[in-house]
Each structure stands twice: as structure tokens, then as C-alpha cells.
Amino acid sequence: MTNPPDSPSPVAPAGSGALEWHAPTLVRINEKTTVPALLRERVSRSANRALIARKQEMGEVWRTITAREFSEEVDAVACGLIGLGLEPGARVAIMSRTRYEWTLLDFACWTAALVPVPIYETSSSEQIAHVLTDADVSLVVAETITMAELARAAAAAAGREGTPVLSLDTEAIRTITEAGASVPPQALAERAEDLTTSSLATIVYTSGTTGTPKGTVLSHGNFTELCVNAHRWMPEIAMGTDSRLLLFLPLAHVFARFLEVFQITGAGVIGHTPDTKNLLSDLASFRPSYLLVVPRVLEKIYNSADARAGSGGARRVFRWAAKTAVDYSRALDTPEGPSRSLRAQRAVADRLVFRRIRTLVGGNADWIISGGAPLSQRLAHFYRGLGIPVLEGYGLTETVGPVSVNTPRLSKIGTVGPPLPPVAVRVSEDGEILVKGPSVFQGYHNDPAATAAAFTPDGWFRTGDLGSLDRDGYVSITGRAKEIIVTAGGKNVAPAGLEDPLRGHPLISQVVVVGEKRPFVAALITLDAEMLPGWLRNHGLPPMTVAEAASDPHVLAALDRAVERANRHVSRAESIRKIAVLSGDFTEANGLLTPSLKVKRDVAIERFADRIDEIYGGPVRASDPAGE
Structure with a gap:
């Protein structure tokens, strides 16, 4: 594996006068590089190495599942989905919190050439009915009995009373698996083999701040080309056997969904936390090597640490340590670097404060990946100064998550990093971020007018976000155009x-x-x-x-x-x-x-x-x- 370039390519002026930057294509994939193909490749590399960690119901023990064991369970569930009569291209809705079974169903659907459709577990009956109807869902797998009943009511209200609804809490996985007992392995192999990068992988309905959610159509190639190149671009994150990711953000959101595929197609281990009330104890026992968060989580960690310091001397120590972290991080960006005095101050602050904060996130995290909203520069400097750099990124549902991201080697606080290979970014003359590349979605489901409006005449996706490119190719976001x-x-x-x-x-x-x-x-x-x-x-x-x-x-x-x-x-x-x-x-x-x-x-x-x-x-x- 070759290392990524030391620096991004320079910004080049486009013919229209807009600024434009093209990330290099590090790996060229063929049309058979689908999500199931990447899972098979992971098994061929390390069949007996841990891929998944599942927390036991009692205690803080995590049971590991090898790549081969996970692949075999995926195949068993995929055969069950075929046994239930689901034809290639049929849509399977998943309505659940973030848990192991979601990932299992995702990969089983993909292996059986089916299309998983996420539904937020907090969705209203009207929103569920819209997704079931618009996506023409053939099967719903809900987490709880209550969610299943809500899905049945929504299906009935939409005139889809016959839609089967299963519940994970009432043996949905066993029910599906048993339905595949008579399905020959060859039938499953043929389905997976028939997939190409242009095959439909999922329809993700935007949570939407306004209006009816639009179904974003994403292909296997949208996921795999970005995954493969991202692994080559920043191998430190997920290509080491010591890489560990604990997912706790909703898998109904594409940000977590991309990282699910990214981690599984790397070399490390992935875990799930369905209940964030247990997050701190789960972080302590799982010990992730990197975290996937939204900025609000980082704000909460900082504010909680500040509040726990109380008042008086302890609080003054925390505030001094926080300032030391920020000053140290800022000094890292200067030619001379931190002074000897500042290094000594940081060493003291580390013993008094920083170690306890690192312990809050498991004590093993090398990086934090932040997205979904802007992160304040002061907080970014604080976390880098205490020893966990924040790799802030930017993306949308329509781009399968990341468009750009700071990496362990290429990072500039205050930006959302350079574009991920092989994405191209342009800033239009009116300041809108435009994107082109293989991770850009296929269009909005059943909405050709919205699809046409989302692209410029020459094929660039209009993100609706305002921003800029600096001379080193780093992207900055200043806000939503419509806001x-x-x-x-x-x-x-x-x-x-x-x-x-x-x-x-x-x-x-x-x-x-x-x-x-x-x-x-x-x-x-x-x-x-x-x-x-x-x-x-x-x-x-x-x-x-x-x-x-x-x-x-x-x-x-x-x-x-x-x-x-x-x-x-x-x-x-x-x-x-x-x-x-x-x-x-x-x-x-x-x-x-x-x-x-x-x-x-x-x-x-x-x-x-x-x-x-x-x-x-x-x-x-x-x-x-x-x-x-």
C-alpha cells in the first residue's frame, strides 16, 4: 500500500472563474467492487481476526466475532431474505437504534441484492408511511414490538396492510434465517455476483429541516469507491488491526452508515451502542481508537469536565489547563512550535486534567472525527492540545457522508479539510460549494424535478452550503445558503x-x-x-x-x-x-x-x-x- 500524498494538489481556477480542486484518484475500482465484494475481500485477508465486538447483556464484557463468523451469519440471513420471497432490488426497511443487528441486516440485504431503507426510530406515523410508500418497501424489520406496531399502523394508513413487519425483540433474525434453510448457497452467490457498482445500494431519506423527506438514491459504487480511496488516503484510521470504532450515532443517518462500511472494509473492529445513557461505560470497556461524533458531544464533554471541577481552586486549575491545551495546539501551527515552558506546562496539565478527560472516552482514542455541524476552533485546539486531535469533516446525505475531512497528516483547524479522493470541489462565483465525483448520489427517488434542480448544467452537485477553498486546497464552510x-x-x-x-x-x-x-x-x-x-x-x-x-x-x-x-x-x-x-x-x-x-x-x-x-x-x- 502506498502512502497518501504529503499535501493536497493546488487550487486551480476553473474556466468560469470559480475556484476548483480535484482530489487524486488513488485506487481505481472495477464494476464488481460492491459492498459484498469488499466484505469477501476482508474475509480473505483476515478470516479469523476479530471484526465485530458485541457487548454481553450482563456486565462490561465484549464478545468478538471474526470476519468469517460475521460473513457466515450475513449469508444465513441473506438466504433467509431470499426464502421470504424477496426478489433482487426489493426494499427492506430497518427501523432501529444503532445495534449489531442493523449492520447484520445491512450486509445481508446487500449480499442478497436487496435495498435496505433506513427509518429513524423516532419517526412519526406519517413519516413512516411516506417512506414505506415512496420506497415501495416489501419488508419492515423494527427493533421493538412498539416500533413494529407503529410501522404496521403506518403501513395500514398508507394502504399497505399486507407489508410484513418483524421485530428484533421477537426473534426477527431467527425467523428470517429459518426461512432460508432450503435456499441453495448458489442462489445467493449468483445474486451477489450479479451486483455491480451501479446497482442500487440504499435509499436514505433525509431527516430534513423543512418539507417532506427526499429519498436519496445511493449505489454500491457511491460507497465502495469512496471507502477504498479513503483507506488509502488515511490508512491510520481503519487499516490497522488495532483500529476500534464504537458506533453510537444513528445508523439511519448516512454519516454513521458510511463509517459502518468504512470500518468493516478496513482491518479493525466495530462495536455498537444502542443506548447513549450507557455511553461513558461502553467507551471505557470498548476502548475505541477513534470516535465518530457531532460537535454537540464534544461541547458536552468539555462542559461536563468544567462543571465537575466545581468552583474555587479546582476550577481555576481546569481553566488553566484548558487554556494551556489551546495555547499548545496553536503553537503547533507556528514555525517554531511550542516553547520549552509551554511544553512543561502541558506536561503538568496532562497529569492534573488531560488524562482524566482522555479516560472519559475510553483512554485509547487517537482521533475524533467530527461532522454534521461546525466545531468551534477553540474546542478543536482544546482537544488537540490534550492529545486527541479532532479531524473535522464535511459531507451530506447526497455524497454518502464525507466530501472533505482533515486527516492525521493533512489537517488545518478552522477548515473541514481537503476533499477526499476522488472528489472534486468547486466554489461557484456566488460562494456555493459544488461537488463532483463517484460518491455523489444518483438522484432523488421518484423526484426528477428535485434531481435536476440539484445539479448545475455541467453536472456539479449543488450542496446549498456556502464556503471557500484556500490556496492549499482546504475547504471552509460558512453556512447554508438558504439560511x-x-x-x-x-x-x-x-x-x-x-x-x-x-x-x-x-x-x-x-x-x-x-x-x-x-x-x-x-x-x-x-x-x-x-x-x-x-x-x-x-x-x-x-x-x-x-x-x-x-x-x-x-x-x-x-x-x-x-x-x-x-x-x-x-x-x-x-x-x-x-x-x-x-x-x-x-x-x-x-x-x-x-x-x-x-x-x-x-x-x-x-x-x-x-x-x-x-x-x-x-x-x-x-x-x-x-x-x-
Whole structure:
């Protein structure tokens, strides 16, 4: 295996005047390089080496499953799916939390030339009915009896009463496997052999911040070409036999789904955690070598460590150690590097603070891969300074996850890294990130109009994100084009630049910046109910509910200070002038968060229109030039 290039290729101007960067193709695959083919290749390399670790129901013991054992179980379930009468191309919906059986069903479906269709376990009956109908699902495998009943009700409401629904908690895997007892192995082998890179692999329905979820059509080649090249580009992550990944993000989301395939086609071990309430103990017993997280998890770890330090001397030590980590990381990016004094300070901070934080994530993590939302530069420097560099990346459902990512060798904090081979990135003249390459999706299912609108006339996928490319080929994201706020004064404001630093404050859970057609920028803020008690205790304040804290002068003063700090990064015209603190939080249950924990901005603005009007002294007036 050759090593990846030492640096990305330079940015080159495209003929249109836009900036464009093409990642090199490190490995060229043939049309038979499908997901099942990569699993077979893994078995041929290391049949008797551990591939999966399953936690026993009692205790902290993980039982390992070898590559051969997993492949044999995949084949048995795949034969069962054939035995149930599912023809090639049939769709199988999976509605479950992140657990071993999901990965087993994924690979069994692919081996039997079927199409797994994820459904978030938090989906409403209407959302389930839409997926079942739009994807023409032939079988549903749900995790629990309750989920199964919800799926049956949704199928009936959609006029699909005959759709079989099985439950993992009532022996779904055994039921499927027994149905394949009479299916000859040759029938399965022929199905897998008939697959090509252009064969449909999955339809992933976007969780969507607005509107009806669209079905993103992804092929085997979308997964495999990116996987194979990503392994060559950054072999340190998953190609070592000591590589360990514990999945706890939803496998219904493409970010986790890509890493599932990426890890299994590498050389290490993968595990699953269905209940994040047990996450810290599972991390301690599994000891992952890298983590897959969204920035909110990293914010929570930092804020929890800060809260546990309490007040007084212990807190001062933590704050000093945190500053030392940031200063040390920043110094790594200078030609001279950290000074002898700073290295000595970091060594002390490591003994006093950093080791305990590394223990929180299992004590074995070399890297953290972060995506799904921007990560503050200060947090990125903090984690690198304490010894676990954050490899921030960027991607979408339509690109099978990563478009670009910082790697152990090529990393620049404040960016989302260079494009992954063999992806090409262009920044249009109006600042939109455009993408082209074999990982870009096939189109939206049953929606040719949306598919056509998603691409430029010359075939580049419109991501809808605004960003830039620097001279070294690193991508930076500044926000969603559709979320740009235009104030009454005509100033364009990207909410993410203000929301992301505010979300790092221990008191703050969610932030929605507002100001469309208004005279100034403001923000709706929700409080973090989990962190509130510790914050109040550390500040010598009595216990109070979130609703009480929302109007408490000490809490409001702390939030004002946080806003002042966030405003230092933007111009006065872009700065937040007023805030409204809401008495409740945004959740999936109340319809204000997507399953991937993104705020449904339009829903929040509509639901809290009265609070927004209070900030500005009334609604937008039709007579205002900006309100016409």
C-alpha cells in the first residue's frame, strides 16, 4: 500500500472563474467492487481476526466475532431474505437504534441484492408511511414490538396492510434465517455476483429541516469507491488491526452508515451502542481508537469536565489547563512550535486534567472525527492540545457522508479539510460549494424535478452550503445558503458564525439567530437542563427550573457575556443586539430538531413568532422597504 500524498494538489481556477480542486484518484475500482465484494475481500485477508465486538447483556464484557463468523451469519440471513420471497432490488426497511443487528441486516440485504431503507426510530406515523410508500418497501424489520406496531399502523394508513413487519425483540433474525434453510448457497452467490457498482445500494431519506423527506438514491459504487480511496488516503484510521470504532450515532443517518462500511472494509473492529445513557461505560470497556461524533458531544464533554471541577481552586486549575491545551495546539501551527515552558506546562496539565478527560472516552482514542455541524476552533485546539486531535469533516446525505475531512497528516483547524479522493470541489462565483465525483448520489427517488434542480448544467452537485477553498486546497464552510439572513439594512448574515460559538457555552442548548427584514440581528436561546444545576451550584445560586432560570438576572447576565464574546468575531452590523430565552428546549419530540439533531429553523421561527415580534416591538411592517 502506498502512502497518501504529503499535501493536497493546488487550487486551480476553473474556466468560469470559480475556484476548483480535484482530489487524486488513488485506487481505481472495477464494476464488481460492491459492498459484498469488499466484505469477501476482508474475509480473505483476515478470516479469523476479530471484526465485530458485541457487548454481553450482563456486565462490561465484549464478545468478538471474526470476519468469517460475521460473513457466515450475513449469508444465513441473506438466504433467509431470499426464502421470504424477496426478489433482487426489493426494499427492506430497518427501523432501529444503532445495534449489531442493523449492520447484520445491512450486509445481508446487500449480499442478497436487496435495498435496505433506513427509518429513524423516532419517526412519526406519517413519516413512516411516506417512506414505506415512496420506497415501495416489501419488508419492515423494527427493533421493538412498539416500533413494529407503529410501522404496521403506518403501513395500514398508507394502504399497505399486507407489508410484513418483524421485530428484533421477537426473534426477527431467527425467523428470517429459518426461512432460508432450503435456499441453495448458489442462489445467493449468483445474486451477489450479479451486483455491480451501479446497482442500487440504499435509499436514505433525509431527516430534513423543512418539507417532506427526499429519498436519496445511493449505489454500491457511491460507497465502495469512496471507502477504498479513503483507506488509502488515511490508512491510520481503519487499516490497522488495532483500529476500534464504537458506533453510537444513528445508523439511519448516512454519516454513521458510511463509517459502518468504512470500518468493516478496513482491518479493525466495530462495536455498537444502542443506548447513549450507557455511553461513558461502553467507551471505557470498548476502548475505541477513534470516535465518530457531532460537535454537540464534544461541547458536552468539555462542559461536563468544567462543571465537575466545581468552583474555587479546582476550577481555576481546569481553566488553566484548558487554556494551556489551546495555547499548545496553536503553537503547533507556528514555525517554531511550542516553547520549552509551554511544553512543561502541558506536561503538568496532562497529569492534573488531560488524562482524566482522555479516560472519559475510553483512554485509547487517537482521533475524533467530527461532522454534521461546525466545531468551534477553540474546542478543536482544546482537544488537540490534550492529545486527541479532532479531524473535522464535511459531507451530506447526497455524497454518502464525507466530501472533505482533515486527516492525521493533512489537517488545518478552522477548515473541514481537503476533499477526499476522488472528489472534486468547486466554489461557484456566488460562494456555493459544488461537488463532483463517484460518491455523489444518483438522484432523488421518484423526484426528477428535485434531481435536476440539484445539479448545475455541467453536472456539479449543488450542496446549498456556502464556503471557500484556500490556496492549499482546504475547504471552509460558512453556512447554508438558504439560511442567510438579510436584514432591513441589506446586510447578509450567516447564522452559523454566531450560533456555533454560543452553543459551546455550558448554559446554552440551542440557538436560532433571527433578523430577516429586521433592523438588527437577535437570537432565540434555549437552556441546557442537564448542565444548569451544576452551573447554578458553581456560581453560588439556588436550584431553579429551566423556566425560572430563563428570567433569572444572573443567568441572563451570563448569557449576555456569552453573546458579547460571540459578537467579537463579526462586524457590528452582524452582531446580536438582543436575545429571548425560551422556557423549554428544542427536541425531536416537539418537532424542533431533526433526528440528526439539527434545528428546524423555519419551524422554530414560525412557532416562536410572537417572541420574535416582542424583540422588535412588532411584526415586519408591510410599509418597510425591506418588507415589501
